[in-house]
Amino acid sequence: MEFLTITNLQCRAKLDQFDHNRDYYAIIGAREDDSAREIERLYKREAHKRHPDRGGTEEEMKALNEAYRVLRDEETRSHYDSQRRRPVKQNSTVRVTPAAREVGVYGQLLSALLCLALGLMLLLLVRSNGLWFLWPLSILASGVIVFGVLIAHSAMSNARESLAASHPIRRFWVAQEIAFWSLVCGSGYGIYLILTWL
Missing domain, CATH: 1.20.58 (Methane Monooxygenase Hydroxylase; Chain G, domain 1)
Incomplete structure (x- = not known):
């Protein structure tokens, strides 16, 4: 039985706040093996370009902030990576046209x-x-x-x-x-x- 502490609840709240289907690495322009420092550097560069005061849109900036929020924390990032690599369900069908x-x-x-x-x-x-x-x-x-x-x-x-x-x-x-x-x-x-x- 797992005891729910404040820390566990905070971690679960963090993990539930991102979309597994979005490619946050592509949004920031990072690779999966980049360090947290490199991700922070790329985030600052992209934020400088995409800020609404500099000609970017509000949606782009929101997506960039969400990507940085997920990738800056190691625990959230590892959970995000594991969800991305999760195998496709057996009962899901892929439709192809010959x-x-x-x-x-x-x-x-x-x-x-x-x-x-x-x-x-x-x-x-x-x-x-x-x-x-x-x-x-x-x-x-x-x-x-x-x-x-x-x-x-x-x-x-x-x-x-x-x-x-x-x-x-x-x-x-x-x-x-x-x-x-x-x-x-x-x-x-x-x-x-x-x-x-x-």
Whole structure:
């Protein structure tokens, strides 16, 4: 059991008087490892600049005073530092937007089309000129084509997921996958026939 003395109450009152989310070091212009003397020097310099009589605003001066009040006392400063380094709660969620959604389906389709066109041009270049010593270029072209196919598949999946859950197209995802991969395999076989004919 902890006995509440006047000193403990004063310390708790000090600790409750600052915002854990504000970066007091940035307000003063200090680093976390700066000494109390350095923080005092930086505070005086910033107070000289930000004072309302010298063109600063009252809000800036209040923020500067609050930052100095927290950072000048070692106990308050150590508590503030520990609160800043506290790990994020397990149940808190961070919302991110995948880049694919920002580019959009049309952007993904354009990227896939460019990859497929570049890969096919490289394959046709190597094959039509009979430059057998450029076989690494053929491997690169095949990789670019596979990458284009994966981008196209991602575009199809993102377009399907952007629809409402009750949309009828979402129910036929297996048929969409079968049609997509059948088209990919058929196109691959057609390209193979063209390359062997040349």
